[in-house]
Amino acid sequence: MTINNDIEVLVIDDDQDVVDAYQQLLEISGYKACAITDPTLALSMLHRNWPGVIVTDMYMPGLSGMELLEQIKALDPDLPVIMITGHGDIPMAVDAVRKGALDFLQKPLQPNELLALLDKHLPVRQQQIAQRASLTQSAAELLIGDSPLMVRLREQITEVALTTKDVLIEGAHGVGRHTVARLLHQKSDLGDGPYLTTAGDSVQCTADLQRSMIAARGGSLCLMHPQDMPQETQKWLCRFLLEQERLNKKEVRVLAVVEGAPEVQVEQDKLLPELFYFLSQIRFQIPSLKQRNCDILPLFRHFLKQSCQKLSKAVPLIDKAYLNTLSRYEWPGNVLELKNVAELYAIGIVKLAGQERTKPLEQMSSPLDELVDSYEKQVIEDALYLFAGRINDVSNYLQIPRKKLYLRMKKHNLDKAEYKVRT
Structure with a gap:
């Protein structure tokens, strides 16, 4: 059994009379509802981006409400679940909320209470799914490639971009680290706030970083090479991040960008272990172009088309031998180097690894x-x-x-x- 995205409320209760009553109530109230009596069917009817609210009873044979809640949260931690429990089970209901349920209602159910919760939580869920769709489209447009590494990277971004958690972005020069950082900022709840970039070697003292934090308040700070900051400044940043976590109040989101393995920087006493811990709770490892060789030609064609559109000229033919050469090249400058080559090709210059010609080769x-x-x-x-x-x-x-x-x-x-x- 499957459920489509038109269904707004999924009701689960082992009592057929109860689910029939729920179904009637919700339909009269204008909701598109689906009611089932077998909780084991619920997971097959849901998916990560289902835009509705689940309402489930606590006690059911075969699968309890708490067990179902755990499975739903494994599918998507943000899927909204409202628990219905009997009188006297408040501690269990509170435990359900602690484990991820949005709210709970006691039997006998008061229709107005249920409808009020749906009116509150359904628009939030639908807005969240709309944001995810927008993020998925933006990620596909900015992070081009169908290699498994890029597909996984885009999935990871959609999973955490809508949060305000601090992240660590790893990768070589030219792979797109700043593209990822800016995308994470723009699509988060802090996206309307400022976006500031600061290099670690430009932070000479704690006061320098504090000024950057003030300027980035309500937004994101893209911190390049945090290991280049003085250790006292790194300690201050640890305290700042800890205080934000303790108060559950995010004033500034830190998007740390590093080149090379941060673990090595920790071993070399350049990056404080505690700062690495704070930043590495979410890590993005951006692959090199060499690691995703199958993306080279799609990227080249994309950048070539983009450049020709800016120049208001037709996209030139590309010799097959030249494409083979592009595929074989190791691209030490990664995507940035490939983009440069494509832009030059658009204006009639064949360039590769420092060599230039004034026009593309003819077949x-x-x-x-x-x-x-x-x-x-x-x-x-x-x-x-x-x-x-x-x-x-x-x-x-x-x-x-x-x-x-x-x-x-x-x-x-x-x-x-x-x-x-x-x-």
């Missing part, structure tokens, strides 16, 4: 032997640029034996070493 229409001599040098040189001086690849591309290629290169004073990839 070879015939073997090299049939081309005129005046064009021969340019064709060979372009191929050397394209394949970074790798003679086997150049020979295959130009449809010419290696020996003959070397003779032609000697004729035109071309040295393959001049075209090697420089990193």
Whole structure:
């Protein structure tokens, strides 16, 4: 049995007469309701982004209300559950609230009390699901790629972005750490507040960080390389985060960005263990472009199209050999480097690993032997640029034996070493 997103209230009680009464009450009150008597069916009817409220009895054969609550919270901690309990079971109801239930009602049920709770909690849930949908779309637009690592990263972002928890964002330069940080800020409850970026090496004393915290109040502080701050300042930040946690009052959300393994920085006494603990309760590890090789070409095409739209020009054809070269390259500068290459390609410059040409290579229409001599040098040189001086690849591309290629290169004073990839 399945339940669709049109259902606003799911009622669970083992007494058929009771669920019939609930169903009638809710439908008369304008709610789209579904009522069942078997609690074991509930999980198959729900999903993480179901936009409704669950109302369940506490005592049921086969699966108790408390057991069902635990299973629902495992599916989505934010799924709203209202417990219905008998007279005298207040301690159990309070325990249910402690374990994640929104509220509880006592039998005999007062219809106005139930309707009041639904009026209160249903709009909140529906707004939350709308925010998740917006976040999912934004993440897909900003964090492009279908590799498993990127799919998981986007899922992780949608799971925690709507909270105000502090996070640790790890990854090499150019992988998109700042994109993730800004997305986490914009989609959180603090998204209307300020977003401030501060580098750890620019924080010379605690007063510097305190001024940044004041400027970021009501918003987020993107803290680059916190291990570069003085240890006394790191200790102050620990106390600040602890006080926010103790008071359950978030004045500033800290989005810490690090390069390399933070555990190593702890071992080297650069990052305080207690600060690492506070920041690492939620960790985002942004993969390098080399780790998600299958995303290289979709990213290149995306950035190329984006650049051409800005330039109001048609997207140029891309030679298959050049795409193969892009896929084989290791991209030490990650997404940032790939974006730069795509932007240059859009204006007619082929660039890879420090090499530049003034126009993209054209598809070879015939073997090299049939081309005129005046064009021969340019064709060979372009191929050397394209394949970074790798003679086997150049020979295959130009449809010419290696020996003959070397003779032609000697004729035109071309040295393959001049075209090697420089990193």
